[in-house]
Amino acid sequence: MFWHLQENVVTDSDLDLLVSFIRETKRFTQFEKVLEFEEAFAKWQGCRFCVFVNSGSAANLLLVAAAKELHGWENGSEVIVPAVTWPTTVTPVMQLGLTPVFVDANLSDLSLDYDRIEALITPKTRAIFVAHLLGFPADVTRLKAIIAGRDIVVLEDCCESQGACLGGTKVGNLGEAGTFSFYWGHHMTTVEGGMLCTDDEEMYRLCRLKRSHGLARELPPAQHGAIKEAHPGIDFNFLFLTDGFNMRNTEFNAVLGLAQLARIDDFIVQRNKNFRAFVAACSQYREELLILDRPGMSSFVLPFFFKDRQRKEAFQAVIREGGIESRPLISGNLLRQPFLSCYYNDQDFPNADFIHTNAFYIGNNQFVDGKRLDVLFPLMHDFFGSRS
Numbered sequence: 001m002f003w004h005l006q007e008n009v010v011t012d013s014d015l016d017l018l019v020s021f022i023r024e025t026k027r028f029t030q031f032e033k034v035l036e037f038e039e040a041f042a043k044w045q046g047c048r049f050c051v052f053v054n055s056g057s058a059a060n061l062l063l064v065a066a067a068k069e070l071h072g073w074e075n076g077s078e079v080i081v082p083a084v085t086w087p088t089t090v091t092p093v094m095q096l097g098l099t100p101v102f103v104d105a106n107l108s109d110l111s112l113d114y115d116r117i118e119a120l121i122t123p124k125t126r127a128i129f130v131a132h133l134l135g136f137p138a139d140v141t142r143l144k145a146i147i148a149g150r151d152i153v154v155l156e157d158c159c160e161s162q163g164a165c166l167g168g169t170k171v172g173n174l175g176e177a178g179t180f181s182f183y184w185g186h187h188m189t190t191v192e193g194g195m196l197c198t199d200d201e202e203m204y205r206l207c208r209l210k211r212s213h214g215l216a217r218e219l220p221p222a223q224h225g226a227i228k229e230a231h232p233g234i235d236f237n238f239l240f241l242t243d244g245f246n247m248r249n250t251e252f253n254a255v256l257g258l259a260q261l262a263r264i265d266d267f268i269v270q271r272n273k274n275f276r277a278f279v280a281a282c283s284q285y286r287e288e289l290l291i292l293d294r295p296g297m298s299s300f301v302l303p304f305f306f307k308d309r310q311r312k313e314a315f316q317a318v319i320r321e322g323g324i325e326s327r328p329l330i331s332g333n334l335l336r337q338p339f340l341s342c343y344y345n346d347q348d349f350p351n352a353d354f355i356h357t358n359a360f361y362i363g364n365n366q367f368v369d370g371k372r373l374d375v376l377f378p379l380m381h382d383f384f385g386s387r388s
């Protein structure tokens with residue numbers, strides 16, 4: 001393979017920085033660098049508050065836990081979730097005693113089939129947890145119009161779509177809060193890591209507590225005095241204000257995050273440049289391929305959607321021979337996965353089923369360039385041309 005799904009995006013300069021930081025610092029676990037990374041990310045994202053955690057999945061779990069507590073959602077409250085996404089958009093809902101209500105994907109931005117949502121809303125619906133997939137921004141404006149006047153919030157999983165925008169606003173700033181993943185195949189990396197972004201101060205406060213066992217000392221120092229006074233009988237350093245997790249990340253990961261964040265805009269430009277060339281190449285084969293392209297996108301990968309399943313399998317074999325690695329599109333139709341199969345039926349998820357059987361993707365990142373595309377495009381030309 002010469003073109004892998006994921007590549008080492010940690011550069012020599014990142015490594016040098018890490019080595020000198022490790023030699024100098026006396027603090028390895030969450031401390032000043034984490035705070036500095038949160039502030040830098042908030043500035044880049046254009047939001048008020050950020051909470052750095054140890055994965056995108058942790059950010060999703062933290063978000064749903066905080067939203068549940070903040071809004072007082074009872075167990076069994078319903079959250080509308082996508083049928084196509086990474087499992088950890090959905091699993092926090094189940095793990096926290098809420099009920100997932102699955103909606104089919106759409107085939108224009110891959111998120112939710114907007115036309116099916118209204119029928120799924122019940123008096124128990126509390127949230128829509130939308131995932132912006134493969135760098136395509138979901139139409140949150142449309143979601144908000146559907147839920148207008150109801151006590152339902154929008155939560156955003158942006159783990160695959162850092163830097164994507166809807167009408168000029170970055171995804172993650174469109175709902176109550178958004179989450180990002182810095183796993184090493186993503187737009188930027190902290191090797192493992194995730195971020196939760198919000199403009200809501202109460203949400204931020206709760207997330208800081210829950211990230212770290214529920215400990216009061218995790219709150220901004222300006223708030224400590226009043227809390228100490230309210231709980232005089234408990235040592236402030238061991239005062240637990242709510243239930244929590246340990247989702248903290250380390251100072252090393254934050255140092256890497258700061259270095260990568262300084263280059264993220266360039267990474268996104270290169271990814272989108274590759275994507276534009278890819279779309280131009282695919283558009284010659286519209287008879288066989290469905291082409292997805294959205295304004296404001298921030299390309300995650302290069303996806304193929306074949307109208308015919310056998311042709312998809314044949315082409316996947318061709319590129320494998322050509323040294324290009326590919327994989328199913330995210331996790332396919334999630335409801336076909338064993339742990340969710342009780343939610344599956346074969347009428348309500350035609351688009352998710354189509355994605356499951358007829359789509360795959362190959363990698364895109366800042367190392368993908370004209371040289372690689374010059375290998376891919378002739379393979380496409382030979383394959384699609386051979387049909388006619």
Ligand SMILES: Cc1ncc(COP(=O)(O)O)c(C=O)c1O
Nearest residue numbers: 055056057086131159160181183
């Ligand atoms: C849509 C989506 N949500 C959540 C995650 C989880 O992120 P992490 O791997 O950092 O836990 C991913 C991971 O790729 C993802 O694609």
